[in-house]
Amino acid sequence: MKPRKSNSRDKILAAAADVAREAGPGNLSLDAVASRAGISKGGLLYNFPSKAKLMQALVEQHLQDFASALEDIHSADGRKNLLSAYIRLSVEECQETEASASWIFSAIAEDPEFLTPIKTFKRQLFERLKAKTPDLKALLVTYLAIEGLRSMTLFEFHTLEDEERQLLVDSLLALAGTDAGIAG
Amino acid sequence: MKPRKSNSRDKILAAAADVAREAGPGNLSLDAVASRAGISKGGLLYNFPSKAKLMQALVEQHLQDFASALEDIHSADGRKNLLSAYIRLSVEECQETEASASWIFSAIAEDPEFLTPIKTFKRQLFERLKAKTPDLKALLVTYLAIEGLRSMTLFEFHTLEDEERQLLVDSLLALAGTDAGIAG
DNA sequence: TCTACTGTACCGTCTGGACGGTATTGTCAA
DNA sequence: TTGACAATACCGTCCAGACGGTACAGTAGA
Numbered sequence: 001m002k003p004r005k006s007n008s009r010d011k012i013l014a015a016a017a018d019v020a021r022e023a024g025p026g027n028l029s030l031d032a033v034a035s036r037a038g039i040s041k042g043g044l045l046y047n048f049p050s051k052a053k054l055m056q057a058l059v060e061q062h063l064q065d066f067a068s069a070l071e072d073i074h075s076a077d078g079r080k081n082l083l084s085a086y087i088r089l090s091v092e093e094c095q096e097t098e099a100s101a102s103w104i105f106s107a108i109a110e111d112p113e114f115l116t117p118i119k120t121f122k123r124q125l126f127e128r129l130k131a132k133t134p135d136l137k138a139l140l141v142t143y144l145a146i147e148g149l150r151s152m153t154l155f156e157f158h159t160l161e162d163e164e165r166q167l168l169v170d171s172l173l174a175l176a177g178t179d180a181g182i183a184g
Numbered sequence: 185m186k187p188r189k190s191n192s193r194d195k196i197l198a199a200a201a202d203v204a205r206e207a208g209p210g211n212l213s214l215d216a217v218a219s220r221a222g223i224s225k226g227g228l229l230y231n232f233p234s235k236a237k238l239m240q241a242l243v244e245q246h247l248q249d250f251a252s253a254l255e256d257i258h259s260a261d262g263r264k265n266l267l268s269a270y271i272r273l274s275v276e277e278c279q280e281t282e283a284s285a286s287w288i289f290s291a292i293a294e295d296p297e298f299l300t301p302i303k304t305f306k307r308q309l310f311e312r313l314k315a316k317t318p319d320l321k322a323l324l325v326t327y328l329a330i331e332g333l334r335s336m337t338l339f340e341f342h343t344l345e346d347e348e349r350q351l352l353v354d355s356l357l358a359l360a361g362t363d364a365g366i367a368g
Numbered sequence: 369t370c371t372a373c374t375g376t377a378c379c380g381t382c383t384g385g386a387c388g389g390t391a392t393t394g395t396c397a398a
Numbered sequence: 399t400t401g402a403c404a405a406t407a408c409c410g411t412c413c414a415g416a417c418g419g420t421a422c423a424g425t426a427g428a
Contacts, residue, residue, distance in 0.1 A: 024293075024295060025293050026210075026292070031417080031418095041418095041419090042376070046372090046374075049419095050419080105293060108289050108293075109208075109289060109292075110210055112286075112340075118341075126343050137352075140348060140355065141352065141359075144328075144330075144336075145329045145332055147336055148331030148333075150335070151331055156296075156303075157303055159303075164324060167320065167324060168325065171321050172325070175325075192408090214384065215383075224408065225385085225410080226409045226411090227407070227408040230409095231407085233385090
């Protein structure tokens with residue numbers, strides 16, 4: 001049927017992320033993506049009929065990858081503590097230097113509406129976390145702190161030293177791992 | 185002498201922020217800014233000789249405003265607890281709906297280097313906080329959580345309910361206001 | 369041969385910014 | 399006082415380049 005069906009698709013998606021990172025989020029042009037993916041512009045537009053579709057696919061793939069990675073970790077964990085799994089996955093993701101999802105900035109520049117799937121995904125995940133986490137205070141603080149870590153990674157604010165970062169993660173996991181609330 | 189010295193400058197800066205918010209971060213064109221500011225494109229380029237200079241001024245003004253607001257709050261507070269002042273200012277800033285510094289996305293799309301002044305500002309502020317906060321764990325968690333709150337505001341992820349938000353802020357201020365660490 | 373896909377040539381639009389012009393105000397010698 | 403000149407602040411026009419997207423011809427596998 002389709003000999004290398006979505007092989008091109010994946011190549012293009014990866015190329016788009018690469019271009020966004022290397023050329024800057026504002027310079028994500030279809031020409032650049034096509035050349036980076038090793039195909040022609042015509043071929044690119046055959047797979048993604050418009051730039052908007054490409055961005056959309058970028059967002060959706062990212063969300064799917066994250067969701068399945070979360071399920072993996074959570075299952076490998078005995079489905080015991082979702083918050084803990086979420087924290088560990090997020091921290092891990094933030095440490096992969098080559099990830100740097102700066103293509104998000106391209107998507108926002110193109111049209112902020114591209115964030116909508118991310119918003120609903122986050123909201124659903126947060127609801128799930130609320131249902132599974134006894135201590136709401138601890139959930140709020142840790143969830144926001146993880147969001148902060150993600151933000152600092154995205155913007156490349158390298159404010160924390162390695163030890164500080166480790167101390168932070170330990171604190172968050174401690175907050176997530178017990179029923180203990182915040183002292184005071 | 186100079187009847188309305190650089191009144192235009194401020195008008196232009198405000199117009200740029202407005203355009204970025206209303207037309208989307210990727211549609212911040214000089215024409216749009218000029219028309220929004222009520223001057224011509226020639227006049228705009230007289231005040232800011234290039235788009236890059238305009239972006240730079242936007243970043244610098246934002247930083248100056250934040251720094252002076254922080255000093256005000258901290259002083260009004262008896263210069264007692266810098267972290268607490270920082271938290272309250274940040275939360276307040278995140279609640280101003282019209283602020284929505286989405287011009288930052290325009291700056292990033294233009295050139296990620298525009299973030300450099302923000303990076304050094306944040307780093308210096310964090311160093312100051314470290315020097316003044318006895319409990320490093322509490323500092324790390326609260327600082328990151330505030331960063332997360334800022335991020336969610338910027339991206340307009342309205343994940344938290346009002347009560348949850350209030351509970352979060354209370355928890356953070358409690359962590360910042362005492363020498364208590366994290367339970368466990 | 370047909371179909372799924374690729375490559376190329378091209379078009380219309382938008383944008384930054386260079387440039388020349390102009391009105392107003394300030395400066396200063398005579 | 400006045401007239402020559404200069405600086406400031408701004409306007410309107412024009413243009414080269416980049417970009418998204420289309421049209422269409424080509425090609426290789428089934």
